[in-house]
Amino acid sequence: MISIYHNPRCSKSREALKILEAQKKDFQVIKYMDEVLHVDNLKTLIHLLDIKPIDLVRRNESIWKENFKNSDLTDDEIIAAMAKYPKLIERPIIINGNKAVIGRPPQKILDIL
Template sequence: MSQLTILHNPRCSKSRNALQLLEDNKCDFKVIPYLEATPNKQELSHIIKLLGIKPSELLRTGEDIYKELNLKNEHDEDKILDAMVAHPKLIERPIVIKGDKAVIGRPLENVKELIK
């Protein structure tokens, strides 16, 4: 089985639940505390490609910085990507990556499907 990677925020209950699921299933995984070790633009772009979504679909729209930057009205996906790199709190979490596949761990069943 290939190693898993989880982009993790320990303050997030969904992220903690995903981490616990990986531990409970004795998965081989690496934790990236993405608020401190933020992926660069190229890395984040690659993760988004693995997820099969657009950058705007990875945004946490409830964050204050989302409103402050008026990202609701931003349609340039490249600028949205730049905003997520500059403000990693905007990145939806948790993200679990296995090989050439990635999922957002909301709901947790997404992670369960990935680790089958």
């Protein structure tokens, strides 16, 4: 089953959703701003994406700039910050089996479908 971690307020996330709908594939939408993403969920996503935790952070968000920008954070502290402030999570994230991609640009999701 394909999953999309989706924020309806994000234009890139909406574009990715349209791509999935056009592909006529079954998928589930996870509205991560409404549903709690626990640290373990984030660690799994980071592992599937094969990135460092900092690479999943939206570093231009005011929450990041005001609270974390000049801090020397460990990976676990970065993950905890994303769990506490889901707005910091880069989006959209698409998972297909054991493959995952951040849909920026949204057409990038076609690589794993």
